[in-house]
Amino acid sequence: MPTLDRQDNVFVLDLGDGENRFHPDWIAAVDAALDEVEKAEGPRALVTAATGKFFSNGLDLEWLGSHGDQRRSYRRSVHELFARALSLPMITVAALQGHTFAAGAMLSLAHDFRVMRADRGFFCLPEADIGIPFTPGMAALIRSRLSPQTAHEAMVTARRYGGSDAAAVGIVDRAVDQEAVRSTAVEIAEAQTSKAGDTLGTIKARAYASVLAALRDTANLLD
Numbered sequence: 001m002p003t004l005d006r007q008d009n010v011f012v013l014d015l016g017d018g019e020n021r022f023h024p025d026w027i028a029a030v031d032a033a034l035d036e037v038e039k040a041e042g043p044r045a046l047v048t049a050a051t052g053k054f055f056s057n058g059l060d061l062e063w064l065g066s067h068g069d070q071r072r073s074y075r076r077s078v079h080e081l082f083a084r085a086l087s088l089p090m091i092t093v094a095a096l097q098g099h100t101f102a103a104g105a106m107l108s109l110a111h112d113f114r115v116m117r118a119d120r121g122f123f124c125l126p127e128a129d130i131g132i133p134f135t136p137g138m139a140a141l142i143r144s145r146l147s148p149q150t151a152h153e154a155m156v157t158a159r160r161y162g163g164s165d166a167a168a169v170g171i172v173d174r175a176v177d178q179e180a181v182r183s184t185a186v187e188i189a190e191a192q193t194s195k196a197g198d199t200l201g202t203i204k205a206r207a208y209a210s211v212l213a214a215l216r217d218t219a220n221l222l223d
Contacts, residue, residue, distance in 0.1 A: 001026065004033040009043045009193040010186050011036075015050040019057040022103055026060075027077050034084060044196045045189035046088065048111060049095035049182050055121075056104025075221040078103060079137050083215040085110035086141065086208055089201030091192035095185035096163075096172065102126055106138055109145040115185045118163040118175035129158040137215035144211045146171060 005012045013033050020026070037046055050056065064074060085092065085107060094108040096116040100123045108114050108123070116123065125142065127134055134142070134155065143151045150169045153159055163175035176184050205212065214220070 002029045002033055004036060007186060008190070009045065010189045011040070011044060011046045012182075012186065013037075013046060013048045015048065015056055017050070017052040019054045020050055020104065021057050021060040021063075022078055022081075023060040023063055024074065024077065027081055030081065031084075034088070037090070038088070042196075043193035045091045045093070045193045047093045047095055047182070047185045047189050048085075048107075049185065050097060052098060053121075054098045054104070055094070055096045055100040056107060057099060058102025058104045072218075072221055075135070076218060079135070079215045079221065082106055082110045082137070082141055083212050086215075087201065087204045087212060089198060089204070090196035091189055091200075093185040093189045095182045096121065096123065097178065097181045100124070102130075106141055109141060113185075113188055114172040115174045115176060115181055115188065116163040116166055116172040117178050117181050118167075119178065120162075122160040122162060123166045123171055124158060124160045125154045126158045128156055136220045137211070137217065140211045140214040144208060 002016055003014045005014070013030070015030070037044070059078065064071060067074070092111040093113045093115065094111040096108060096114060098117070098121045100108050100121070102125065105123055105125055142155060146154065147170055150171060161169070161171055163172065166172045167175040174184060
């Protein structure tokens with residue numbers, strides 16, 4: 001399950017050491033951690049990381065398959081997590097040490113910056129291959145954070161981008177050695193802790209107003 005640590009003014013949220021799929025309990029734990037980060041005062045920033053082979057493998061399709069009656073509320077919680085990450089009133093950095101797929105990739109895109117391992121692991125939006133179309137909110141998030149050409153390729157071809165390829169097309173900001181992923185993310189976050197506060201929150205809310213509206217539009221949560 002996710003855990004939260006603090007290194008001076010940088011909070012480090014570790015998503016876990018498994019596939020880190022979006023199980024309802026996992027989402028609740030992430031939300032609780034973000035509650036703590038938001039309640040903190042003074043300079044601060046957030047690094048979201050993980051341990052092991054995966055950053056996140058996306059939606060918990062096994063759980064969803066056996067809880068079809070909760071599909072809408074589940075989707076709502078996922079969309080709200082994206083919206084919350086996108087609009088946090090502090091600088092956020094995703095440290096992608098492993099595979100970053102589907103909803104996990106979208107969560108990383110909701111961060112201000114991304115650092116990825118250069119030699120192993122993939123960033124991938126596999127929805128075209130697995131037969132699950134993007135909701136309007138998901139599509140809006142992806143298009144808002146990637147160039148038109150890269151968003152198109154990533155969404156319609158389900159291409160798997162290695163770290164160096166992801167950096168070359170602007171999906172991630174840096175591709176570094178494995179041992180430097182988290183430390184580089186913390187370094188980026190540390191340099192921006194003074195930005196935290198209401199002004200930054202307002203800037204993000206206005207910059208991504210249409211994306212946030214799409215993510216929170218409960219009429220468009222299903223495929």
